[in-house]
Amino acid sequence: xxxxxxxxxxxxxxxxxxxxxxxxxxxxxxxxxxxxxxxxxxxxxxxxxxxxxxxxxxxxxxxxxxxxxxxxxxxxxxxxxxxxxxxxxxxxxxxxxxxxxxxxxxxxxxxxxxxxxxxxxxxxxxxxxxxxxxxxxxxxxxxxxxxxxxxxxxxxxxxxxxxxxxxxxxxxxxxxxxxxxxxxxxxxxxxxxxxxxxxxxxxxxxxxxxxxxxxxxxxxxxxxxxxxxxxxxxxxxxxxxxxxxxxxxxxxxxxxxxxxxxxxxxxxxxxxxxxxxxxxxxxxxxxxxxxxxxxxxxxxxxxxxxxxxxxxxxxxxxxxxxxxxxxxxxxxxxxxxxxxxxxxxxxxxxxxxxxxxxxxxxxxxxxxxxxxxxxxxxxxxxxxxxxxxxxxxxxxxxxxxxxxxxxxxxxxxxxxxxxxxxxxxxxxxxxxxxxxxxxxxxxxxxxxxxxxxxxxxxxxxxxxxxxxxxxxxxxxxxxxxxxxxxxxxxxxxxxxxxxxxxxxxxxxxxxxxxxxxxxxxxxxxxxxxxxxxxxxxxxxxxxxxxxxxxxxxxxxxxxxxxxxxxxxxxxxxxxxxxxxxxxxxxxxxxxxxxxxxxxxxxxxxxxxxxxxxxxxxxxxxxxxxxxxxxxxxxxxxxxxxxxxxxxxxxxxxxxxxxxxxxxxxxxxxxxxxxxxxxxxxxxxxxxxxxxxxxxxxxxxxxxxxxxxxxxxxxxxxxxxxxxxxxxxxxxxxxxx
Numbered sequence: 001x002x003x004x005x006x007x008x009x010x011x012x013x014x015x016x017x018x019x020x021x022x023x024x025x026x027x028x029x030x031x032x033x034x035x036x037x038x039x040x041x042x043x044x045x046x047x048x049x050x051x052x053x054x055x056x057x058x059x060x061x062x063x064x065x066x067x068x069x070x071x072x073x074x075x076x077x078x079x080x081x082x083x084x085x086x087x088x089x090x091x092x093x094x095x096x097x098x099x100x101x102x103x104x105x106x107x108x109x110x111x112x113x114x115x116x117x118x119x120x121x122x123x124x125x126x127x128x129x130x131x132x133x134x135x136x137x138x139x140x141x142x143x144x145x146x147x148x149x150x151x152x153x154x155x156x157x158x159x160x161x162x163x164x165x166x167x168x169x170x171x172x173x174x175x176x177x178x179x180x181x182x183x184x185x186x187x188x189x190x191x192x193x194x195x196x197x198x199x200x201x202x203x204x205x206x207x208x209x210x211x212x213x214x215x216x217x218x219x220x221x222x223x224x225x226x227x228x229x230x231x232x233x234x235x236x237x238x239x240x241x242x243x244x245x246x247x248x249x250x251x252x253x254x255x256x257x258x259x260x261x262x263x264x265x266x267x268x269x270x271x272x273x274x275x276x277x278x279x280x281x282x283x284x285x286x287x288x289x290x291x292x293x294x295x296x297x298x299x300x301x302x303x304x305x306x307x308x309x310x311x312x313x314x315x316x317x318x319x320x321x322x323x324x325x326x327x328x329x330x331x332x333x334x335x336x337x338x339x340x341x342x343x344x345x346x347x348x349x350x351x352x353x354x355x356x357x358x359x360x361x362x363x364x365x366x367x368x369x370x371x372x373x374x375x376x377x378x379x380x381x382x383x384x385x386x387x388x389x390x391x392x393x394x395x396x397x398x399x400x401x402x403x404x405x406x407x408x409x410x411x412x413x414x415x416x417x418x419x420x421x422x423x424x425x426x427x428x429x430x431x432x433x434x435x436x437x438x439x440x441x442x443x444x445x446x447x448x449x450x451x452x453x454x455x456x457x458x459x460x461x462x463x464x465x466x467x468x469x470x471x472x473x474x475x476x477x478x479x480x481x482x483x484x485x486x487x488x489x490x491x492x493x494x495x496x497x498x499x500x501x502x503x504x505x506x507x508x509x510x511x512x513x514x515x516x517x518x519x520x521x522x523x524x525x526x527x528x529x530x531x532x533x534x535x536x537x538x539x540x541x542x543x544x545x546x547x548x549x550x551x552x553x554x555x556x557x558x559x560x561x562x563x564x565x566x567x568x569x570x571x572x573x574x575x576x577x578x579x580x581x582x583x584x585x586x587x588x589x590x591x592x593x594x595x596x597x598x599x600x601x602x603x604x605x606x607x608x609x610x611x612x613x614x615x616x617x618x619x620x621x622x623x624x625x626x627x628x629x630x631x632x633x634x635x636x637x638x639x640x641x642x643x644x645x646x647x648x649x650x651x652x653x654x655x656x657x658x659x660x661x662x663x664x665x666x667x668x669x670x671x672x673x674x675x676x677x678x679x680x681x682x683x684x685x686x687x688x689x690x691x692x693x694x695x696x697x698x699x700x701x702x703x704x705x706x707x708x709x710x711x712x713x714x715x716x717x718x719x720x721x722x723x724x725x726x727x728x729x730x731x732x733x734x735x736x
Contacts, residue, residue, distance in 0.1 A: 030365070031502040037360045042352055047110060050345075053352045054334050056112065058315075059290070061324035062097070067104035073331060074108050076355060077320060079117040080126055080164075081293065082435025082488065089128045089433075091162050091378035095370040098163025102368050108157075112356075113364040115209065117166040117290075119369030121185065121546060123387070124158040125432050131548060132428050136171060136197070137525060138394035138460065140187035140568030141595070145389060150525050152203020159208050161374030166209040168257060172244035173214060175526075177224030177579035178572065181492025184429060184525030184545055187218055188568030189581050194244040197547045200633050209358055212248035214259035215293065216274060217241040222387040222580065226490040227260035227298070233286035238264065247282060254287045254358050258318060260295055270299040270309075275317035288319040288354035290395050296321060305329050311337045317733055319351035340719040341488035351381045379444065379717035384549055389561075391543075391552025395595040396565035401539040401677065402712050403519050403647060404477060406559030406598055412460040412474045414452065415516065417468040420523040422449040423655065427523050429545035437486025445548025448521065455554045468510035476545050476599050477538075478511040479557070482502075483523035492525065501530040512536055513520065522555065527571040531589045542567070549698035558600055566595040567618070573680060583640070587680050591642060593618045594679070602712055605734035607644055611661075615714075616644040626696040627661070627730050635695065635728040639670060643717040645727075654708035659686050663728045665695040669722020672729070674705075676713045684709050689727045698730060710732075 029035055030044035045053075054072030069075065086093040098116055099588070105114040124130035131684060133139070133151050142148075145187050152170075159167055172194045175186035187194040204210040217237055221228030228239070242434040245256070248386045248629055255278060259268045268274065269291055279285045296313040307328055308332045323330040338345040359365065368549065377383065397405065404522055407414060420426040424445045453462050463470065471478060482504035500508075511518045519539035522528065523546075542565075543553050555561040571578050571590035582592035597615045612632040619641035625633040634643060659672060672687040684707045692699050717729070 005560045006674045011456060021513070032368050035356055036623065043357045044110065044112070044356060045349060045352060046356070048352070049140045049431040050338060050348070051336065052112070053348050054331050056352050056355050057320050057348070058327050058331055059320055059322045059386055060327040061516050062101070064325040067100060070101060070104040070114070071107050074171055075114070076112065077115050077117065077329070079322065079324070082119060082125065082431060083335065083433065085126050085535045085657045091127060091129065092377050093655055094127060094164070095372065095375055096163035099369045102163070104380050105367060107457060112367040113359060114652055115166050115359055115362070115364065116161065116164050117168055118164045119431060120155055120159050120164075124154055127158070127162060127378060128433060129379040130235060130443070131387050131394065132303065133387045133434055133547050134390050134394045135545040135547070136182040136187045137184045137428055137527060138389065138546060139197060141396050141542070141544065141565040142393040143566055144393060145196045145370070146199040147393065147602060148197045149203040149297065150386060151390060152200035153459040154386055156204045156207035157374050157377040158379070158383065160371060161377050163370035164208070165364065166211070166255070167204055168211045168213060169204070170198065170210065170213050172198060172248060173219035174244065174583035175219040175569065176242050176581055177221070178498065178569065179224035179494050180219065180221065181226050181487055181489055181494070181578040182218070182559060183569075188573060189570060191240055193242040193568055195247045196245040198244055198251060201253050206362070211253035211290070212253045212256050213257035214261070215245055215279065215331065216259060217263055217267065218259040218261040221261050223495065225491065226493050229262045229265060231264055234604060241678050242476065245279070249283050249285050255290050256269055256285060256287065256293060257290050258290055260292055260298060261534045269295045269318065270312040270316050272316040280317055284450070286354070288359060289317055290320045291318050293321045293322055293324060294326070305333060307337055308600050309334045310334050311342050314343050314351070321593070321606050329370050337599075337703070339374065367634070386486050387547055388549040388552040388555070391549050392555040392561040394544055394546065394565050395553060395562045395563055396542040396567055397539070397556070398571070398590055398594070399534065399537060399677070400596055400598070400714070401538045402645065403602065404518070404519055404538040405557065407477060407557050408460070409455060409558050410457040410458065410459050412477070414456070414460065414462050415471045415475040415478045415511065416449055416452060416462060416464045416481065417466060417471070417478065419466055419503065420448070421464065421479075422447045424548060427545065428486070428547050430524055431487045432486065435493055436488050441546060441692070446541070446551045448550040449555045451551035451554030452557065452618065453480070454551060455558045455560060468495070468507045471511055471514045471516060475514070478514070478516045478518045479521060479691055480508050480511055481521045481667050482507060482520055483528070485526055487525075497529065498578070499519070500533070505533070507609060508533070508537070511533055519557075521557070527569060528570060529575045531573050540634060541608060559663065563595065563597055566668070567591070567595050589678060589680060591618050591679050595643070596644070596646050596714065599647040602647040603645075605650045605655060605709075606650050606736065608731045608733045609648065610731050611643065611729040613644045613645070614643045618642050625730055626670065627698045633663070633728045633730040636720055636725045637727050638725045638728065639719055641719050643721055644647070644679075647712055648713045648715045650709045650734065651711055653736060654710050655705055655736055657702055657704050657735045658687070659733045659735065660687050660703065661690065661730035661732070662687070662699055662701055662732070663696055663698045664692045664726060665697070666726040668721060668723030668726050670675045670719055670726040672727065673718045673720065675716040675718055676709060679716050679718055681716060682707055695728055
């Protein structure tokens with residue numbers, strides 16, 4: 001927490017020169033930390049003028065104020081916009097800047113401290129040298145709420161170590177259309193996943209104030225348009241987009257940020273029903289509501305703040321208004337609205353009570369300045385090790401033909417290519433040092449190429465050329481690290497094609513022309529349209545936007561860490577399917593929850609494969625079987641579910657039939673489809689299933705293969721039919 005020391009032996013001038021503030025000696029109730037927070041808030045409110053209250057509701061950008069402005073206008077909050085930083089941009093400069101601003105606030109008659117906000121959305125990403133963690137889509141792939149909470153704590157330490165006490169994170173949006181440029185800020189497409197990963201809030205707080213954003217529905221806009229219109233019934237909005245915010249409130253999140261988007265044509269920034277009636281009333285949110293950057297200026301659709309917009313936003317329930325440069329105009333307009341009775345003093349006092357409560361709870365009145373003991377945590381080894389762990393857990397192996405992965409560390413020849421292989425900026429994505437992100441060594445870290453080189457033994461040769469030039473057949477494997485270049489918010493919307501760019505495709509084609517198997521490592525903020533190219537790749541790994549610790553990608557490529565990541569979103573078969581989400585009936589390239597693991601050896605197709613030994617699945621459950629020697633079976637199988645078994649070796653001569661041990665007590669019937677290499681891959685057998693007399697009444701179905709299968713494949717069992725669960729499976733066995 002923030003601490004400061006002062007000595008009675010020091011003169012006031014000396015104390016101020018050190019950047020610290022002596023304790024007040026007036027013994028007013030709001031200065032007494034032994035009193036309950038509500039008592040302190042009431043006492044302070046009773047002493048505040050209207051201008052002081054409006055000042056608390058105003059948030060300005062650091063670049064648009066002076067210390068004199070802070071003191072004179074009684075400003076309650078500042079922020080750093082994306083890329084807004086002191087010079088030089090390092091942790092100490094940030095702490096010094098913060099303390100200077102804070103001393104200006106403490107110089108006001110009532111000495112109310114500032115609360116300072118920053119978008120530390122994947123680490124303290126505005127600060128050069130900070131640890132940059134995977135963006136949320138990668139964390140969603142880990143399916144690890146405890147890891148998210150640990151990351152929250154690490155980020156909080158780095159944020160607090162620069163003085164900043166308020167983080168505009170986490171984003172709890174439920175991204176439903178991959179065309180949206182903020183898809184990577186979402187933990188996943190189903191509300192359960194962002195709800196689980198809201199655990200990050202408990203890591204951030206109480207060291208810094210967390211923010212649940214963007215309330216509500218911004219991930220569900222029509223066509224995935226940023227700041228667009230979410231056209232849903234209230235029941236749909238509540239079912240899909242509200243649950244993560246309910247969890248955030250359960251975790252006592254300190255603030256909620258309103259979305260730029262609209263709900264059925266009405267801008268959220270002026271939506272009294274959703275902000276006051278639902279959020280504050282029904283859900284019981286007791287923190288304060290903050291607008292987004294100039295968000296209230298969008299209420300009437302015309303540029304420039306108006307009195308009507310200020311009135312609508314504050315009366316809707318927004319407590320603090322982010323007006324980065326137009327803060328003077330906001331203060332004047334709100335004062336006029338209050339004096340005219342169009343905004344009541346009760347509403348002003350409610351907003352102030354919420355803001356001041358959080359300032360007291362954070363300890364800002366007792367410890368207003370930077371805790372310099374936390375400054376060395378910015379980018380420290382422990383946080384980078386945690387980020388490396390998160391990167392490894394976020395990797396999703398999507399294809400592994402012929403066991404090309406994991407790569408051998410010894411006696412190997414590896415060729416690495418692609419624009420994202422040796423580029424910290426590209427692998428970190430948007431919201432990294434600058435708002436839209438950048439290219440190159442924008443902050444310290446380990447690139448994916450460096451991670452590969454760090455991992456291999458001296459006996460392995462690693463060659464690199466960004467375009468792929470120089471590869472030949474002497475290499476055993478090629479790794480193409482390709483994908484999207486950085487973007488943030490609207491700049492990242494992709495209403496057209498969603499595939500790789502021409503340069504990336506040329507790199508991959510150059511590698512393939514050598515005859516060497518190609519593993520594609522995809523660095524992107526969302527699934528990309530790669531179905532037509534995928535058959536030509538030996539392997540595919542979704543690396544998402546891993547941040548500064550690219551070593552974590554190499555850890556999985558070489559099986560230093562076994563792959564466990566699962567897709568937090570459904571992977572499209574083509575861009576024309578957008579929006580595509582789990583359960584919507586569309587056939588994906590890879591379903592939600594998919595992710596391969598490595599096997600130490602191939603398993604023969606001609607030995608019984610126990611159903612419960614799947615490497616990935618969706619929708620099924622395991623249970624004990626009554627079949628003699630059967631162990632467990634997989635049950636509760638319904639249409640749309642699937643099972644995946646990696647490294648199944650058919651040998652050089654194709655099987656001719658498959659035996660499937662099944663049982664069913666259902667009135668409905670269905671079909672088991674055996675497919676190769678993806679849930680939508682070629683069907684080699686279709687097994688009809690009907691009632692066998694009971695869920696543990698086992699029979700063995702023999703089915704002739706409709707297509708040949710040789711070599712090593714991932715075998716998928718997909719299920720079609722009508723109604724609910726219709727079969728149990730104990731084992732399967734291919735026969736020549």
